[in-house]
Amino acid sequence: MGPDRSNYGFFHNFEGIKLNATRNDRQLLFGNAHALIGMVHFRALPGTPSSNMRPAEIIAKAVAEARQLESAGFDALIVENMHDRPYLADASSPDTVAIFAVATAAVVNAVKIPVGVQILSGANLAALAVAQAAGAAFVRAEGFVFAAVADEGVLAKACAGELLRERKRLGAESIKIYADLRKKHSSHALTADLDMAAWVRAAEFFQADGMIVTGTETAVEPDAAELAMARAATKLPVLAGSGATPENLARIFRSADAIIVGSALKVDGLWSNELDPARIAAMVRARDKVK
Numbered sequence: 001m002g003p004d005r006s007n008y009g010f011f012h013n014f015e016g017i018k019l020n021a022t023r024n025d026r027q028l029l030f031g032n033a034h035a036l037i038g039m040v041h042f043r044a045l046p047g048t049p050s051s052n053m054r055p056a057e058i059i060a061k062a063v064a065e066a067r068q069l070e071s072a073g074f075d076a077l078i079v080e081n082m083h084d085r086p087y088l089a090d091a092s093s094p095d096t097v098a099i100f101a102v103a104t105a106a107v108v109n110a111v112k113i114p115v116g117v118q119i120l121s122g123a124n125l126a127a128l129a130v131a132q133a134a135g136a137a138f139v140r141a142e143g144f145v146f147a148a149v150a151d152e153g154v155l156a157k158a159c160a161g162e163l164l165r166e167r168k169r170l171g172a173e174s175i176k177i178y179a180d181l182r183k184k185h186s187s188h189a190l191t192a193d194l195d196m197a198a199w200v201r202a203a204e205f206f207q208a209d210g211m212i213v214t215g216t217e218t219a220v221e222p223d224a225a226e227l228a229m230a231r232a233a234t235k236l237p238v239l240a241g242s243g244a245t246p247e248n249l250a251r252i253f254r255s256a257d258a259i260i261v262g263s264a265l266k267v268d269g270l271w272s273n274e275l276d277p278a279r280i281a282a283m284v285r286a287r288d289k290v291k
Helices: 057-074 094-108 124-134 160-170 196-204 223-232 247-252 276-288
Strands: 035-041 076-080 117-120 138-142 147-149 153-155 176-181 209-213 238-240 258-262
Touching: 035 057, 035 223, 035 276, 057 076, 057 276, 076 094, 094 117, 094 124, 117 124, 124 153, 124 160, 138 276, 160 176, 176 196, 196 209, 196 223, 209 223, 223 238, 247 258
Parallel strands: 035 076, 035 258, 076 117, 117 138, 138 176, 176 209, 209 238, 238 258
Antiparallel strands: 147 153
């Protein structure tokens, strides 16, 4: 059995929340009006091109980073296999799922804050299964609605229908699904006639639990107008998924309930480097100053 998720404070009291909400109108996400979600990038998993660590070493590294981010003041974490590049269009192979489940469970058991799961690329059903098995609290799902052309190839099939049916089948309704809209590192010419509000409405209609808005690439800040449009289009939580720095954090929080941070926490701001304690502390200080 996984941990009790009842006290995670995902969001409270959707009834009566207005569109175009002000900060005081918004629900708390992960128990904080300005939640920071830290990325824990699993080192390259066995069988991937950059793999050079044994599973036990990968897990130990992930647990240490998770504890470091929790101790610094982060409100939640996401575990992800970013070092597994180049990514498969569907990375739900048995060996990936097996180590992901074990490693995620180790992280969940090592911290008291909520943990989410993303398996790159496109393995949303597998991520949900891992979250259920490991006691994680949410899934970050790319390709929830609409199609795109990504660096992994054509992502022709939206996952919402299968993903929500699988969540029901597993009895995993307590696991939240945050839809990553307009996946970064992708071309969206197929949906060029849709603005961000249309993406948000579609994802909400398909019963996403929240929306993630990103920049065009890793470490690129979301477009401010698109983030504001997403905020205005839904009562659900809106998360910013890339490009946060101590300098732009307050600006992003004008429209976002939570911010996912990865690259900015690493040495020289490069996602593949080690965590930098000074950068982590600066991010938390910047968040604590946001009103």
